[in-house]
Amino acid sequence: MSGSSKYREVTIKDVAKRAGCGIATVSRVLNKSGFSSKETREKVLAAAKDLGFEFNEIGRSLKRKGTQAIGCVIPSLINPVFASALQGIQDELDKNGYQLLLTCTDYDLKHELDAVRTFLQKKVAGLIITTGRLEGNASLNLLKEREIPYSLLFNYLPGSVSGVAVDNRAAGYEVGRRLAGFGHKACGYVSVNLSGSDRSQQRLQGFRQACEDFGLNAPTIVEVSDASTKTQDELCDYLCANSGLTAFFASNDFIALSLISAARRLGLRVPRHLSVVGFDGIEMGLLVDPPLATIVTDPRGMGGVSALRLLMELNVDVENAPPEAEAPYSFREGGSLGRPPSGKSVAEKLQLLRQCSEFSRHGIAERNEA
């Protein structure tokens, strides 16, 4: 309220004055660089302590022409996969004395470019980027042109750009193979933002190829919006309109669980009437009933690896070098994947769907709540 004891920043000059020496000496002592006698060293250290001196990183960065910060550009934090990856990144950066600057792009390439520009102005040491679209990506071109080190996360373009990512194509193929193994013939691929996401498209490619190789029909595709309540409605519509499909590959676990929920709303049982396989391997998938069959990945680990790779490129000597190979994944069996319905179950399913089509969606909800 009264005494404006405005805190005054204490600089290296203040320390020098107090220690009775030049600022160069202070800098050397505090940075443990160059020569210094034990005597002055002690005086400087004492002075710094007395005054509560802390380096001003801005001054340092200006002189050193760079910061100890890494810019990170990801689509969103709502997706737990990205959040986990970020946690992995943060852990590694922290361990190596780097700071994390974060921006979310919401899959908007314009936004992405702005973010990269801002990071460059802030003179980040490097960037970690997850983008929706690799090909002709303006942000990446900018970084290449300026020769700024960067590391890609979750992105890779087969035979061209490589980053820390699972082989989405191979993983998608694996899902197709598994579905075939259970005897499914007619499958669906459910995605959010298929058009704007390389990753989703790669998974679909692999899945398609597997369908072809193992004699399944070409998958029926649906792209749903990600506003949760709307998603449910869209998924219900999709299920109703495609009663012939017996198994679904969802582009991530959340969609997979949404699909199972939508099926439940329609009175359908998983895996009795339909099978569902997800992607990512989020923990929740193990807590639900039936447990979700999915491709398990390690986003946190991947984030860590991407950070380590970047740090290595920056000549930081990290504790243990990250593996060179692409990120591992594995197929997890789960109760949500079973044999396709046969005979009685099919009849049951069709009966249920027929009933549903007689209700408005609102009606369905009401009926199920009763």
Add this chain to the structure above:
Amino acid sequence: MSGSSKYREVTIKDVAKRAGCGIATVSRVLNKSGFSSKETREKVLAAAKDLGFEFNEIGRSLKRKGTQAIGCVIPSLINPVFASALQGIQDELDKNGYQLLLTCTDYDLKHELDAVRTFLQKKVAGLIITTGRLEGNASLNLLKEREIPYSLLFNYLPGSVSGVAVDNRAAGYEVGRRLAGFGHKACGYVSVNLSGSDRSQQRLQGFRQACEDFGLNAPTIVEVSDASTKTQDELCDYLCANSGLTAFFASNDFIALSLISAARRLGLRVPRHLSVVGFDGIEMGLLVDPPLATIVTDPRGMGGVSALRLLMELNVDVENAPPEAEAPYSFREGGSLGRPPSGKSVAEKLQLLRQCSEFSRHGIAERNEA
């Protein structure tokens, strides 16, 4: 490999030379501050464009004695509540031209203090903090001493420090009231990190009070570790050891869902044999069967509000001022909360638990997988 066409930073000096004027003029033009003739303005703008000039934010920050960055200190990104909040923060900062510096503390106060120190060295304009323990918190004391603006998120100490948070005590009380309304008498409180989290303790306080006011027994408390697989085991043990409890309040939705899953493993049904109420209102809670009864909060909104409050304190004129009141929450009914088991159900439940105690936990898993 060969031509080292090392990119050379272009500075305001280069622009000045090219435009044939002084650097002061360039600065004025590019910042639209002070006077400039139309003629020079055009020359400078053209020169800047030709050379691809971009401001060096370090130089700017040094002169201006501060950055346009906000430091954010949260416990973890794995908890989707924090991730959502961060998304809200990021959105607002982005909208107002501020950058986000992020650190996760994993509830470690030492780590928290280090992070705050680093942010101060980087001359952030302000901080947003979520801490486990408010009382006597060293980081906050440091910030007060240095007179650095900060905004608390998810924390508040009734009658003392205030931040953007729901009234955890009142919300906990509300849960107790609801459980009483359903006729429960003996309840449990399940938490991770109870000792290290003010929030969890406040929820418990409110819950306890409600139990007292509505004539329930004092709640039985259990603290579980957060390593998922271990959690399941611990929860199973807890359920077995407390067969008399009919309802559980979990300190967050994830624990609530874990508890339901653990119950399922034991053969128990929700809400037939036990009721469960969560906290947070994560989306997943609506996708599972039965839907989770919980306290619904708006972490993303809260993050946004905390950012806006901070920006206002920094005299940024934000678009619309955040609400002054504490963050809203609401109780959501869900299938996971029902009446306590009576007669036949109790017998059934005891029978199931008796069977379980005959198996090792490993045995349980095997039995259920079969």
Add this chain to the structure above:
DNA sequence: GCTAAATGTGGAAACGTTTCCATAGGGAGG
């Protein structure tokens, strides 16, 4: 006891920017 090297120190420049100040031209008002 002499040079050469090793050790210790501080002045000053530099990093890229903003901004104070001095200077100067031009128009208006007396």
Add this chain to the structure above:
DNA sequence: CCTCCCTATGGAAACGTTTCCACATTTAGC
């Protein structure tokens, strides 16, 4: 015609640091 003020401009200082360099002192080698 002389002030005065307004517009326009660039030189130079300042922000806090690191580091080059020149200089001083000690130690070592003969």
